[in-house]
Amino acid sequence: xxxxxxxxxxxxxxxxxxxxxxxxxxxxxxxxxxxxxxxxxxxxxxxxxxxxxxxxxxxxxxxxxxxxxxxxxxxxxxxxxxxxxxxxxxxxxxxxxxxxxxxxxxxxxxxxxxxxxxxxxxxxxxxxxxxxxxxxxxxxxxxxxxxxxxxxxxxxxxxxxxxxxxxxxxxxxxxxxxxxxxxxxxxxxxxxxxxxxxxxxxxxxxxxxxxxxxxxxxxxxxxxxxxxxxxxxxxxxxxxxxxxxxxxxxxxxxxxxxxxxxxxxxxxxxxxxxxxxxxxxxxxxxxxxxxxxxxxxxxxxxxxxxxxxxxxxxxxxxxxxxxxxxxxxxxxxxxxxxxxxxxxxxxxxxxxxxxxxxxxxxxxxxxxxxxxxxxxxxxxxxxxxxxxxxxxxxxxxxxxxxxxxxxxxxxxxxxxxxxxxxxxxxxxxxxxxxxxxxxxxxxxxxxxxxxxxxxxxxxxxxxxxxxx
Amino acid sequence: xxxxxxxxxxxxxxxxxxxxxxxxxxxxxxxxxxxxxxxxxxxxxxxxxxxxxxxxxxxxxxxxxxxxxxxxxxxxxxxxxxxxxxxxxxxxxxxxxxxxxxxxxxxxxxxxxxxxxxxxxxxxxxxxxxxxxxxxxxxxxxxxxxxxxxxxxxxxxxxxxxxxxxxxxxxxxxxxxxxxxxxxxxxxxxxxxxxxxxxxxxxxxxxxxxxxxxxxxxxxxxxxxxxxxxxxxxxxxxxxxxxxxxxxxxxxxxxxxxxxxxxxxxxxxxxxxxxxxxxxxxxxxxxxxxxxxxxxxxxxxxxxxxxxxxxxxxxxxxxxxxxxxxxxxxxxxxxxxxxxxxxxxxxxxxxxxxxxxxxxxxxxxxxxxxxxxxxxxxxxxxxxxxxxxxxxxxxxxxxxxxxxxxxxxxxxxxxxxxxxxxxxxxxxxxxxxxxxxxxxxxxxxxxxxxxxxxxxxxxxxxxxxxxx
Numbered sequence: 001x002x003x004x005x006x007x008x009x010x011x012x013x014x015x016x017x018x019x020x021x022x023x024x025x026x027x028x029x030x031x032x033x034x035x036x037x038x039x040x041x042x043x044x045x046x047x048x049x050x051x052x053x054x055x056x057x058x059x060x061x062x063x064x065x066x067x068x069x070x071x072x073x074x075x076x077x078x079x080x081x082x083x084x085x086x087x088x089x090x091x092x093x094x095x096x097x098x099x100x101x102x103x104x105x106x107x108x109x110x111x112x113x114x115x116x117x118x119x120x121x122x123x124x125x126x127x128x129x130x131x132x133x134x135x136x137x138x139x140x141x142x143x144x145x146x147x148x149x150x151x152x153x154x155x156x157x158x159x160x161x162x163x164x165x166x167x168x169x170x171x172x173x174x175x176x177x178x179x180x181x182x183x184x185x186x187x188x189x190x191x192x193x194x195x196x197x198x199x200x201x202x203x204x205x206x207x208x209x210x211x212x213x214x215x216x217x218x219x220x221x222x223x224x225x226x227x228x229x230x231x232x233x234x235x236x237x238x239x240x241x242x243x244x245x246x247x248x249x250x251x252x253x254x255x256x257x258x259x260x261x262x263x264x265x266x267x268x269x270x271x272x273x274x275x276x277x278x279x280x281x282x283x284x285x286x287x288x289x290x291x292x293x294x295x296x297x298x299x300x301x302x303x304x305x306x307x308x309x310x311x312x313x314x315x316x317x318x319x320x321x322x323x324x325x326x327x328x329x330x331x332x333x334x335x336x337x338x339x340x341x342x343x344x345x346x347x348x349x350x351x352x353x354x355x356x357x358x359x360x361x362x363x364x365x366x367x368x369x370x371x372x373x374x375x376x377x378x379x380x381x382x383x384x385x386x387x388x389x390x391x392x393x394x395x396x397x398x399x400x401x402x403x404x405x406x407x408x409x410x411x412x413x414x415x416x417x418x419x420x421x422x423x424x425x426x427x428x429x430x431x432x433x434x435x436x437x438x439x440x441x442x443x444x445x446x447x448x449x450x451x452x453x454x455x456x457x458x459x460x461x462x463x464x465x466x467x468x
Numbered sequence: 469x470x471x472x473x474x475x476x477x478x479x480x481x482x483x484x485x486x487x488x489x490x491x492x493x494x495x496x497x498x499x500x501x502x503x504x505x506x507x508x509x510x511x512x513x514x515x516x517x518x519x520x521x522x523x524x525x526x527x528x529x530x531x532x533x534x535x536x537x538x539x540x541x542x543x544x545x546x547x548x549x550x551x552x553x554x555x556x557x558x559x560x561x562x563x564x565x566x567x568x569x570x571x572x573x574x575x576x577x578x579x580x581x582x583x584x585x586x587x588x589x590x591x592x593x594x595x596x597x598x599x600x601x602x603x604x605x606x607x608x609x610x611x612x613x614x615x616x617x618x619x620x621x622x623x624x625x626x627x628x629x630x631x632x633x634x635x636x637x638x639x640x641x642x643x644x645x646x647x648x649x650x651x652x653x654x655x656x657x658x659x660x661x662x663x664x665x666x667x668x669x670x671x672x673x674x675x676x677x678x679x680x681x682x683x684x685x686x687x688x689x690x691x692x693x694x695x696x697x698x699x700x701x702x703x704x705x706x707x708x709x710x711x712x713x714x715x716x717x718x719x720x721x722x723x724x725x726x727x728x729x730x731x732x733x734x735x736x737x738x739x740x741x742x743x744x745x746x747x748x749x750x751x752x753x754x755x756x757x758x759x760x761x762x763x764x765x766x767x768x769x770x771x772x773x774x775x776x777x778x779x780x781x782x783x784x785x786x787x788x789x790x791x792x793x794x795x796x797x798x799x800x801x802x803x804x805x806x807x808x809x810x811x812x813x814x815x816x817x818x819x820x821x822x823x824x825x826x827x828x829x830x831x832x833x834x835x836x837x838x839x840x841x842x843x844x845x846x847x848x849x850x851x852x853x854x855x856x857x858x859x860x861x862x863x864x865x866x867x868x869x870x871x872x873x874x875x876x877x878x879x880x881x882x883x884x885x886x887x888x889x890x891x892x893x894x895x896x897x898x899x900x901x902x903x904x905x906x907x908x909x910x911x912x913x914x915x916x917x918x919x920x921x922x923x924x925x926x927x928x929x930x931x932x933x934x935x936x
Binding site for chain 2: 101102103104105106147148150154156158159161162171175176177178179181182183184185186187188189190191192194195197198199203214215217234238241242243244245246247285287348349350351352353379382383384420421422423424425426427428429433437440441442444445446447448449451452453454455456467468
């Protein structure tokens with residue numbers, strides 16, 4: 001049965017695109033090396049018709065499919081299980097920009113386009129595709145949409161969902177839904193687009209997308225501000241939103257422990273402000289000029305200093321300085337890795353609830369594990385914290401994880417509940433949080449989701465064991 | 469059976485909230501008087517638990533439900549059919565603002581809140597709820613979400629969908645999905661919110677929503693520009709987007725015939741520019757000041773005049789003048805009604821395709837009906853035109869409609885196809901365009917939609933005969 005399927009796929013796609021031998025770890029192992037699976041075959045279609053043919057052939061033989069883009073996911077959603085019975089469907093060979101429409105501010109691309117290539121194609125057309133995240137050099141736009149990726153520009157531009165106007169999808173039956181669209185308004189029936197976005201390959205395979213573009217900003221600059229409390233950070237956010245409107249494109253927060261780890265492991269990086277309990281990175285896009293942008297920041301921060309909301313502040317004087325400030329922020333996960341294994345959380349809360357949540361949960365964790373280090377940083381403007389828990393100084397990371405991971409997760413996720421928070425803000429569910437989803441979503445939501453899954457994928461062959 | 473159901477509803481809700489006698493035309497007749505239905509009863513629950521009780525009682529007896537907000541829809545989605553067997557479920561008694569969270573920039577409201585009351589509550593909190601449309605004095609936010617309403621601020625803020633973070637919904641089984649959420653990032657399973665938004669009451673009843681708010685702009689102003697061609701209008705849009713970024717909150721286009729009708733029927737309204745083939749209304753919000761906003765507009769329009777993109781332009785000198793310019797735009801539908809019955813279209817296209825579509829379709833219509841008048845106006849920035857077709861001067865509107873409506877619709881909708889356009893941009897499907905949906909959406913999209921409908925409403929009792 002399996003041999004016949006593989007033969008059939010080789011005939012349809014060419015033998016070179018159906019891999020069953022040799023080192024397949026580029027597809028079978030996730031990049032953080034947390035999940036290693038074994039595929040029946042790694043299949044690499046070159047166009048949408050071939051994807052549809054693969055899905056039909058698998059459906060006919062009852063073989064399940066795991067779609068994969070750049071294999072940069074964080075929740076084990078894109079690697080096969082260990083059974084050796086699943087087809088790994090890689091979209092990487094579908095990497096063409098199909099069309100750019102500058103007057104409509106849209107671009108249509110294959111799902112396998114690497115995010116950075118999408119950004120570059122927009123840039124080459126004098127435009128901006130604002131989605132930006134750490135993995136942009138290797139993640140694909142199809143994966144970004146399948147997981148509704150977030151990143152550093154969500155405050156201004158929204159998540160991946162908000163940057164997509166239309167999709168082309170191969171359904172679980174192997175039909176092609178031609179939902180590509182350059183329309184900003186289209187109220188003709190149910191919102192299939194948003195149902196596929198964020199469904200992590202469990203309802204169908206995204207093969208192409210029409211994306212929203214924007215004019216490039218005339219100028220962009222960055223500032224850093226030190227705050228005494230998280231309440232001050234929230235007050236600064238509110239002031240910045242009121243003053244800068246849509247010009248405010250980034251508002252990242254970094255706890256002292258996080259920046260201390262960066263200083264410890266990357267001592268060459270400049271640290272332009274004295275250590276503060278909280279450091280905020282602000283980014284501003286301006287339609288006028290660099291000078292105007294800096295001037296706006298300086299006025300804002302002077303007022304915040306006067307009001308006592310901010311203790312210290314610096315505005316980048318050049319693009320190189322602005323990059324260096326972002327580099328500080330981006331070095332936190334790397335510094336954490338240098339320091340040892342840790343328990344990562346990707347949580348979200350209403351912005352207004354973040355100070356109370358952190359005060360309460362920090363204290364609970366300290367009570368539970370004396371000396372524990374909270375490496376708390378993230379996208380405060382979106383209410384999204386990477387609330388990571390690192391072993392006490394000197395303790396062994398692996399042992400810490402083995403002993404505490406489950407209890408710490410439960411403690412943090414339980415603490416989110418009274419504040420209306422979420423246990424997965426931008427990374428999705430995959431395998432990693434499937435049990436949390438089943439345990440923590442309301443029974444009504446779960447019934448609705450299961451009914452949708454059963455309706456669109458009655459055989460249960462699309463990325464089974466993920467999400468729902 | 470029906471009598472027992474009515475008795476049961478009266479016991480649960482109070483007799484005063486279950487209406488079966490007297491003049492029920494406020495609920496049974498749409499405001500444009502195109503659809504007059506007959507309900508088994510008009511039921512007015514006062515809270516979500518009562519809505520759930522009504523849905524359960526109807527489900528148990530196999531009686532179908534038509535949810536209704538302000539009864540301002542344009543496609544017959546919210547009035548009962550003529551059978552006398554449907555329950556009309558009015559949300560109007562549920563009109564409380566449940567909570568405003570200024571630090572999170574969110575507000576949670578009952579579905580029956582009138583849009584203007586929502587705007588006012590935001591304003592009272594020093595914030596902005598940007599959704600704005602002609603019916604805002606009587607439409608409800610639940611109806612706005614059920615139909616994914618558009619309006620005049622979509623260019624900057626998106627459709628109703630884009631302004632909603634979470635929903636509370638009574639499912640077809642009469643369960644309550646508590647999906648209210650103040651989160652800007654939450655990747656925990658399928659996007660149920662966006663599935664219910666725009667589903668026009670066919671999948672469940674929206675009973676409350678958490679909405680996104682924004683800081684109020686420091687200043688706002690309006691300008692009018694005359695253009696020789698639609699291509700020039702598109703070029704002006706592109707220039708304005710590049711220069712003004714998110715400051716550009718409105719970009720409306722008005723054809724000469726449309727403004728001539730306004731001048732004819734409302735001669736007292738000032739017409740600040742000489743008649744041009746196309747007149748554009750631009751709105752700008754600014755984070756600085758009125759003076760800065762006017763200055764931005766003046767620079768932009770001076771450059772557009774130099775480039776020949778614009779023939780004439782005027783910037784409002786006061787809030788009163790800005791309102792007067794909007795008043796011109798808003799008077800077009802009224803002037804059309806004065807002139808007589810006409811064939812209305814609510815279409816959308818990629819902005820880049822609008823000039824070619826109009827040139828082609830205008831010519832086809834003139835060929836089909838010599839002397840026909842195109843009252844073409846709308847939200848050019850969103851690619852959304854109200855491409856309305858008025859009888860030749862002096863002809864009888866009713867006869868024109870009877871003779872030509874079907875053929876004109878077919879001609880216009882067929883013409884959209886090669887340009888990737890949509891036959892319903894912001895008004896939805898309801899009863900009016902259900903046949904168009906069945907005929908014009910792809911078979912794959914229809915199969916997906918029908919599968920979802922069957923999965924979530926297997927009895928087919930939620931607003932049957934609408935959408936799908």
